[in-house]
């Protein structure tokens with residue numbers, strides 16, 4: 001039979017405990033989600049600041065719809081590039097202190113575009129072992145020579161850079177999506193400068209949260225365009241909308257406009273989405289959401305450690321609890337569900353084999369009582385898994 005591998009592939013996943021399934025959210029308010037008629041406290045969202053439900057973000061989105069209509073109607077090089085897209089790019093250029101910014105439909109598309117347009121066969125790429133699939137897949141699909149260095153291993157990276165020549169790109173996340181820890185970006189920028197390499201920063205999970213105005217790792221560590229010539233950030237997580245951007249030099253952005261197929265051959269994000277994204281960024285810079293998130297992170301870490309859990313050293317909203325076995329992680333997650341807590345198990349291949357985990361994410365929308373309920377449920381689940 002044709003495409004026999006589909007059935008076999010699904011069976012293989014099922015037997016190994018790695019079959020993925022979706023859940024349909026019926027209703028959502030603040031940190032509560034409703035699934036199959038049951039309500040849960042949501043500790044699984046990347047909406048770290050609660051901006052998805054921010055009144056001003058929703059209102060500006062509606063105003064954007066009234067002004068620009070529904071979809072953008074064309075790719076950006078045809079008629080899909082409006083004043084709203086331009087204003088969002090300008091805000092990012094000014095605040096990130098970059099010459100130019102380009103918007104993409106998603107972080108996945110932006111990472112793929114970077115790889116497709118820039119990673120020629122004579123480029124050497126050094127990628128953190130924990131780098132997101134959207135970048136790794138892009139590198140692997142291309143012709144560039146690449147090596148994965150051990151997670152945040154500056155020494156190994158330094159030796160690799162010293163032994164290489166030609167155009168070099170070092171790719172890291174600002175805040176790692178599954179571990180929540182930060183890359184040593186200042187040291188990495190210095191190392192790249194010494195070896196004439198470009199630092200590429202995927203700040204999907206730092207953007208919106210860190211820095212004086214919430215502009216992420218670049219702002220927090222004052223990384224200039226020279227320090228990090230290539231920055232990618234997403235709007236679908238802390239900013240609460242969707243889409244992504246690449247920031248860098250004027251020539252880099254012009255090159256992408258002319259070579260990045262994900263940009264050229266795709267309908268641009270709706271203008272209303274750009275309006276809401278810009279509103280969200282300005283609201284984040286003046287609001288208290290980041291402070292609330294920070295105190296929730298501190299409270300969670302204190303509580304969970306008091307209950308004897310070994311937790312990874314993360315100062316971000318991502319607080320993983322390593323379980324180490326896919327079936328046990330699923331059972332742990334199911335136990336939490338029975339107690340009204342939604343935390344999915346994240347398993348191989350999203351994370352390395354043997355590091356299957358609960359990926360707990362905190363938000364400014366949680367209150368301390370929510371977090372206490374979570375920690376109590378974790379302790380009870382531990383005793384029964």
Ligand SMILES: Cc1ncc(COP(=O)(O)O)c(C=O)c1O
Pocket residue numbers: 105106107108109111132134173177202204205234235236243244
């Ligand atoms: C580190 C990282 N980069 C890129 C992406 C892709 O971004 P988007 O969801 O906007 O496609 C994600 C999404 O999970 C991510 O975690």
